[in-house]
Amino acid sequence: MAQTHLKLTVADRADAPPATGGARSDGGGRPFWTVRRRDNLVGYLFVAPQLIGSALFVLLPLGLVGWYSLHEWNVLAGTFEFVGGENYDKLLADANLREVLAGTALFSVGLVVFNLSLALVLAVLLNQRLRGTAFFRTLFFSPVVVSLVAWTIVWQFLLQADGGINGLLGVAGIDGPNWLRGEGTAMLSVIIVQVLKNVGLNMVLFLAALQGVPAQLYEAAELDGAGAWTRFRRITVPLISPTILLTSIITVVGSLQVFAQIAVLTQGGPGMSTTVLIYYLYQQAFQFHHFGYGATLSALLFVIVALLTVVQWRMRRKWVFHEA
Template sequence: MTFWTYRRRDNLVGYLFVAPALLGSLAFVLIPLGMVGWYSLNEWNVLGGTFEFIGGENYKQLLADEKLRDSLVATAWFAAGLVVLNLSLALLLAVLLNLKLRGTTLFRTLFFSPVLVSLVAWTLVWQLMLQPEGSVNGLLGVFGVDGPNWLRGETTAMVSVIVVQVIKNVGLNMVLFLAALQGVPAPLYEAAKIDGAGAWRRFRSITIPLISPTILLTSIITIVGSLQVFAQIAVLTQGGPGTSTTVLIYYLYQQAFQFHHFGYGATISVLLFVIVAALTLLQWQMRRKWVLHES
């Protein structure tokens, strides 16, 4: 009996096709995750050249770290503000652009173009605009409004970072929503109009259910992205004033690369991974309650 049967050759071809993806996941995802978990159990002093196993001490420090609590609060505020504002604005823009009015192609380009701009360049420009003598306060001055020092107030600094990030990435979610809206069958709206349904009722009963899979996708992408924001914080506020904008990933950076506590930094990264995984899993489980055809 021949060893290389047709079925085995067919299976081998399949394994060869998926091998690059599996090897990439192993080399760049699974092994680094395992190494981070190992580092979190050690105290690694790069400058001193020491690497000492300390077990769960870093996790005990994590539970008692008051600055970490402040960081979690800042992260929650940033994520909530970003997700609500981004998704709401993206859906509103998509609905308006879906009306097929004159000039919509130009506006699509304008709203999406920030997505293509370099993140650091975008943030540096906004840093200049948000200075006390910057163009934002200059524009407010035209209307007789004395603008604040946006990046030095605890509330205004957080608002500024959120708005800068929303304007940067709202175009991506807008395009996803627009594609979903264009896939909604027009006869459904016509039938609803005949039955006397108003614009809001049609939006609530037809549009939202039919684009709910896209809403799920954009919410997962936006929430995960909000927990990984770093460049905007580093350029605009450096976590200040105080710790008002020190989100979790920036606190991780401070501990690992400024204070050289690499073991504790790895522990914070484990916490971040758990939070991202838990939120993603929660959204995935809740999809059965509101995403169409998922019940």
């Protein structure tokens, strides 16, 4: 009896029937609700809300976009007919698409460069042990929590021909342009408005990363004669490179999804100079009622976002610290 008792394993004890009796059996004499099955059930219950949400609000919409892109859906006429690849042929032949993609690229590049550069400079400055840094951190971060539409409407008034910006320029004797109606200034204005709105978020992320860099590394480099620029390039940038990767992915994806600013400030004008892909998608689907073609543009946007994210993730091994 002692030898038999010593041969019992932990799994045997886990699968043993409960002392209270009455446990349901799987037909082989062992109870159905073992410890392992109960643990698995608890785990599935914890992840079920996330899985259900992803299925309903991510996978299902993606599938419907692909399905709608194969149809021509006229809501006004109440028709929904299968057209196969005609919408994709229309996409390739769209004369406006090249200009839209060029505007989208210009907006995304400008937003990413200005946002990340300004956020990093602000983070470095506010990481110094100086008086008033807490006030300026709050000042630069506060636009992030302001309503997007309210922020954009305020800037719409400021950037008008007789708005606040030109009023300040007039005090200095400068005749400012109509920022939102000039082809050379409209896109720049939209980029600046968006940069000022969200630069505080990336600034906070960079600031947290900077505070995690060991001070001993700077002290050792300074003793070796390294200047401020060398310390920043050789120590700061490599150690915060994972945060740079994170912020670049977030900013790139966000730049391709900017809609409210375009809709409120310029409505894609003048001409099509500020018509980015997502606003062009909105025009085709909800203004011209070409829902099938709008779904096709949505599929194109999804492909672009996915490709850019994958490219950034693959390139991380070449410049992100600890990823080589």
